[in-house]
Amino acid sequence: MMSPKIESFVMHCGEMGSRWGFNRTIGQMCGLLVISKQPLTANEISDMLNISRGNVSMGIKELQSWRLIQVQHKPGDRKEYYTPAGSIWEMAIRVFEERRKREVDPTLSLLRDNMLEEPADESEAYAQDKMREIHDLLDSLTHFASELPQMGPERLHSLMKLGAGVGKVLDMKDKFLKQSNK
């Protein structure tokens, strides 16, 4: 049915899925759709992965809520065909975005609420300090992440290859700006 290479990949996606906030079968479904050249129907997915039709239906709903898959229709065919919604890069961005909405945003708002109140004693003052530290880190990270989509994979690639060299480029930029201001 599935070639062994493809199967090993799909099963691995299942394992990873369960660590990344979906469950095993949803991970498998996502992996399968990504490496399939042709769009697949719900029944095909159910057969290829040996999972019940109902489970596939719930999985599709979930993957749609993550904006990772799309429906397609073929003329003269009532079935719904599913494909990944965009490139790997776009899908990765969407997972980050969704997780930010679901996990980071509520955390930031809890931290902010907590920081507004006056600390009642020394231990609360310390706690607030730490919360501010966490808040600032999360805030920086989300700002950065929110710019990624506009950056595209090529620029990301050069940024990533640069690695810690980024520090040097930043210094260079600062120097340059200082000179201009003189």
Place this chain on the structure above:
Amino acid sequence: MMSPKIESFVMHCGEMGSRWGFNRTIGQMCGLLVISKQPLTANEISDMLNISRGNVSMGIKELQSWRLIQVQHKPGDRKEYYTPAGSIWEMAIRVFEERRKREVDPTLSLLRDNMLEEPADESEAYAQDKMREIHDLLDSLTHFASELPQMGPERLHSLMKLGAGVGKVLDMKDKFLKQSNK
């Protein structure tokens, strides 16, 4: 026992813990240790969070395997006191590193193995293409992440504030290098 502000933070850490690869109580333990000025004993943790002593012991082991907490001893006291292992920044880096080891490295090696073999047909060729795309993205990300620790939080902060502006800085650098080569 715990002030309401601190409690709400700790409970929230529990929720987040369960989405980030630990479980709820381990998340709570970690949150509690991070915002406590004083080191805590296992019994104190057990009392403050209302969880069994055995559970705390397992949680400590797990947090140590993530390199997130440290033991301390007080002179003339046999108990073990626990504190976070480093700053928030260092703890975040450790979580990324551990997850890379546990999740990304095995994925990369599976993808590489799969890509070495000759595709048997068109659909395998397509699958291999997609696998290469995933491989290259993960590979870039891990390279970048591996440089973060040497960068420190201040530089990260300026990089993050820069956001998509990074693109422009990269272009600037490229131009600069071209001119030097002429």
Place this chain on the structure above:
DNA sequence: CTAAAGTTTCAATAGTTTCTGAAAGTTTAT
């Protein structure tokens, strides 16, 4: 309107993970 082709829902079941608490283990002081 009805049948056929398809999709979704949801109660029940299966499977997995987490937590407890009692027993076993370890370390230190005397």
Place this chain on the structure above:
DNA sequence: ATAAACTTTCAGAAACTATTGAAACTTTAG
């Protein structure tokens, strides 16, 4: 060597999550 103070382990119970499959629903064609 013993007892006291503390920690770890692990089998079983409790809690939670995922999966099935049959019934209900929707859509289209004739």
